[in-house]
Amino acid sequence: DGGITQSPKYLFRKEGQNVTLSCEQNLNHDAMYWYRQDPGQGLRLIYYSQIVNDFQKGDIAEGYSVSREKKESFPLTVTSAQKNPTAFYLCASNEASSYEQYFGPGTRLTVT
């Protein structure tokens, strides 16, 4: 069953703790993306990657870090430096030859 999986669905953390969100895809897609969505807001790009071991900052990269050690995996770490980390985090991917991005189910992070 092909698709994008994100885990966990819900995540609760205390302020000051780093947390890593998982994103895995078995679609053999080259490009992967992390977005953040806040209530009533559009999607804002955090990081994106086209190939293994390479990634670029998006519009709101501060306080976040990523890695792309495998084509199918693109984990996002929300560090304690992120001032307002509570949000809905979405991972997406697409083939290099197509710009049609598909999304995972998302992780809802709450930091208190």
Place this chain on the structure above:
Amino acid sequence: QKEVEQNSGPLSVPEGAIASLNCTYSDRGSQSFFWYRQYSGKSPELIMFIYSNGDKEDGRFTAQLNKASQYVSLLIRDSQPSDSATYLCAVRDRGSTLGRLYFGRGTQLTVWP
């Protein structure tokens, strides 16, 4: 910064009517346009994409693109209550080989029985 503008709504239509969702974008050179549907609490789902001027139809959905006016729209014919969702417009950055998208804030659609 690329701008993608949508009316936030809410847009409310009766069942069976045509719902018209609109989107404008700032980058005249943009070439690829996408419509996503997002149900409350869920992730966005790609429903339409259009690359050329004119209309593209897929079932009850029609995407319309006018590059001269920098305007893209989504028409939903025979609207159903199950169409009630937020619709996100996205535009591809022409300067990026990676294909990053810029999203509008979305239009909330309610279809009432």
